[in-house]
Amino acid sequence: xxxRVLFGTDGIRGRANxxxxxxxxxxxxxxxxxxxxxxxxxxxxxxxxxxxxxxxxDTRLSGYCFEQAISAGICSMxxxxxxxxxxxxxxxxxxxxxxxxxxxxxxxxxxxxxxxxGIKIFCQDGFKLPDAIELELEQLILTKQIESIRPTGIxxxxxxxxxxxxxxxxVYLKSAFPNQSTLDGMRIVLDCAHGAAYRVAxxxxxxxxxxxxxxxxxxxxxxxxxxxGSLYPEKAQALVLECQANLGIALDGDADRIKVIDxxxxxxxxxxxxxxxxIYLKEKGLLQKNTIATTDMSNxxxxxxxxxxxxxxxxxxxxxxxxVERMRQKKLNWGGExxxxxxxxxxxxxxxxxxGALLLLALLKESGKPLSDIANLFDLxxxxxxxxxxxxxxxxxKLPRSMQAIKEIERRxxxxxxxxxRYSGTENKLRILIEGPRQDELxxxxxxxxxxxxGEINQLS
Numbered sequence: 001x002x003x004r005v006l007f008g009t010d011g012i013r014g015r016a017n018x019x020x021x022x023x024x025x026x027x028x029x030x031x032x033x034x035x036x037x038x039x040x041x042x043x044x045x046x047x048x049x050x051x052x053x054x055x056x057x058d059t060r061l062s063g064y065c066f067e068q069a070i071s072a073g074i075c076s077m078x079x080x081x082x083x084x085x086x087x088x089x090x091x092x093x094x095x096x097x098x099x100x101x102x103x104x105x106x107x108x109x110x111x112x113x114x115x116x117x118g119i120k121i122f123c124q125d126g127f128k129l130p131d132a133i134e135l136e137l138e139q140l141i142l143t144k145q146i147e148s149i150r151p152t153g154i155x156x157x158x159x160x161x162x163x164x165x166x167x168x169x170x171v172y173l174k175s176a177f178p179n180q181s182t183l184d185g186m187r188i189v190l191d192c193a194h195g196a197a198y199r200v201a202x203x204x205x206x207x208x209x210x211x212x213x214x215x216x217x218x219x220x221x222x223x224x225x226x227x228x229g230s231l232y233p234e235k236a237q238a239l240v241l242e243c244q245a246n247l248g249i250a251l252d253g254d255a256d257r258i259k260v261i262d263x264x265x266x267x268x269x270x271x272x273x274x275x276x277x278x279i280y281l282k283e284k285g286l287l288q289k290n291t292i293a294t295t296d297m298s299n300x301x302x303x304x305x306x307x308x309x310x311x312x313x314x315x316x317x318x319x320x321x322x323x324v325e326r327m328r329q330k331k332l333n334w335g336g337e338x339x340x341x342x343x344x345x346x347x348x349x350x351x352x353x354x355x356g357a358l359l360l361l362a363l364l365k366e367s368g369k370p371l372s373d374i375a376n377l378f379d380l381x382x383x384x385x386x387x388x389x390x391x392x393x394x395x396x397x398k399l400p401r402s403m404q405a406i407k408e409i410e411r412r413x414x415x416x417x418x419x420x421x422r423y424s425g426t427e428n429k430l431r432i433l434i435e436g437p438r439q440d441e442l443x444x445x446x447x448x449x450x451x452x453x454x455g456e457i458n459q460l461s
Contacts, residue, residue: 006141007134009319013109013118016062021117023069025141029119030073032140034157035149037079037102041133042123052080054099056092056165057107058196058254059219060114066107070119075157077149084165086219088196088255089120090352091169097126097349098168108196108254111231114222126349127328128321166199173204176347176358181365183210187245189261191236193229194219195253201354213243216251225252230259230340230353237265247364247371251353256320257340258353260360262371270338271302272375273356277342278311280363281334286346287311293326293335295319296420300435305378318422320351381417384442386432386450391461393423398460402453409434409445417442421453430457 006012006020012029014021036042037051053074057063063086071081079102084095089106096104104122112118121129121137129137140146151157177183188210192198198217205212215235216228228235230252240248240261248261260268274294281287291312294302303313314330316322320341327335327345336342342356360371367374396403402421409419417436424431432450434442 004131004135004138006138009321010110011106011118011120011128013112013116015115016060016066016117021062021066021119023065026066026069026119027073028141029137030070031077031146032073032137033103033105033121034074034077034079035140035146036133036137038077041136042103042129049100049102050080051078051102052082054082054084054092054096054101054104054162055107056084056087056089056095056104056196058109058224059086059194059198059221060109060117060224060253061221062114062117063107066117066119070105070107071159075159076151077146077157078151078155079157081157081159083159083161085161086196086198087165087169088200088251088352088354090256090348090350090355091165091196091200093122093126093350094169094172094348095162095165096122096124098172099162100124106254110254110256111193111225111229111252114224114226122350127324128350170200170204170207173200173354173358174208176344176355177208178362181362183208183361183365185209186361186365187211187213187243189213189215189236189239189243189245189248190217191228191230191233191248191250192216192255193225193251193253194223195225195229195251195255197251197255197354201249201251201255204354204358213239213245215239229253230257233259233261233267237261237267241265249353249357252340255353256351257337258342258356259340260357260371262375264372266372268371268375269299269380270336270340271299271380272377273340273342273360274298274334274336274338275302275305275377276363276375277344277356277359278306278334279309280359282309282311286333288331288333291330291332293323293330293332295323295337296422297433298338299380299383300418301378301381304381324350381435382437382439382442383433383435384439384446386430386446387424388430388432388450388454390423390428390430390454390457392457393428394457394460396421399453399456401456402449405449405452409449412441412445419449430454
């Protein structure tokens with residue numbers, strides 16, 4: 001497949017008002033996506049159906065200009081727009097699907113600082129665009145292929161606001177929690193990262209009966225992810241201890257990932273979250289094929305522990321879109337990333353921090369135990385990571401000495417660890433991860449291997 005220029009592993013992303021995150025690109029994207037919808041490449045097959053696309057965003061300042069630019073592009077191609085305003089990324093996927101729209105667009109840079117922004121796109125079924133369609137859309141953005149298509153008169157599209165989108169999504173989220181149960185008696189610290197979930201998340205937990213202590217729920221356009229949220233959970237950790245809360249929940253700017261804090265103020269790792277909920281689903285007979293999907297970045301301890309519980313692990317490239325693809329291929333319903341993207345196909349089509357939180361709260365209520373007790377499943381295997389700049393990304397098959405060095409490390413680990421090597425998707429950097437029983441040996445292996453691989457790459461660059 002031709003290499004993509006604009007789209008990365010999760011849509012287009014960059015500094016707002018700097019190429020490619022400009023209003024000109026956003027306008028062209030709106031036109032291109034509307035063209036794909038109009039010509040049947042996306043959306044509903046009903047030819048009599050008036051084509052329409054949902055646009056939502058997070059709370060960052062630049063969202064206004066991108067929302068309007070995309071909307072203008074879509075309307076200029078004769079397709080209607082439904083604007084929902086600030087709503088979590090999984091909420092846009094849900095609204096797109098439930099309102100039978102032809103596509104959904106999220107204007108968000110997720111966990112990035114407010115100076116950045118991004119654009120993600122969902123098909124009408126709530127799943128992200130396939131790579132091939134992204135490439136097709138990219139070509140429409142970069143060329144003048146559809147420049148002459150200009151509907152006029154009543155053929156021009158119109159835009160309207162969907163005022164009840166928040167309420168719809170709240171009802172949907174609550175359905176992820178058992179009907180016969182409540183959160184009465186639970187005190188929860190909730191950090192919304194001044195992001196897209198600042199209204200939705202507190203209301204969901206409150207309506208289920210919890211006492212909610214909030215922070216990061218006063219967005220001003222520039223404070224999204226600023227020392228709050230899943231990347232900066234320190235304030236939430238301190239507040240859990242101060243309020244004697246049962247647990248803390250920290251979301252990121254678009255609420256598609258989560259970080260959980262136990263009642264002792266300790267972070268529950270993403271691997272523990274994946275394992276806890278996998279076992280919970282398996283015990284209820286709800287874990288499809290007794291298998292989960294995760295990325296190559298999840299700790300090797302997850303595989304070892306779940307294997308002992310009769311649960312298999314499917315590994316994929318880094319990026320929640322690839323977890324979703326494997327889950328669809330293998331017909332799995334639970335997976336995610338160690339970073340906190342948690343995906344439950346019985347309740348959505350993409351990572352949803354609040355769905356993950358509600359599943360955890362359900363099993364916590366059933367257990368009647370503190371979170372620190374039930375989260376004490378396993379210790380993470382020691383790991384060492386190297387991120388080093390390279391002159392050029394040489395294909396691994398052209399690096400025989402490096403590949404032989406990997407085999408030698410795997411021989412030394414003898415099934416008690418693993419080696420994972422990849423290039424960054426956005427920078428000229430090599431990322432090396434080695435896991436195994438002893439930290440000192442891992443550091444030595446990583447140092448030696450980095451020298452071998454850098455030497456071979458530099459020689460061929």
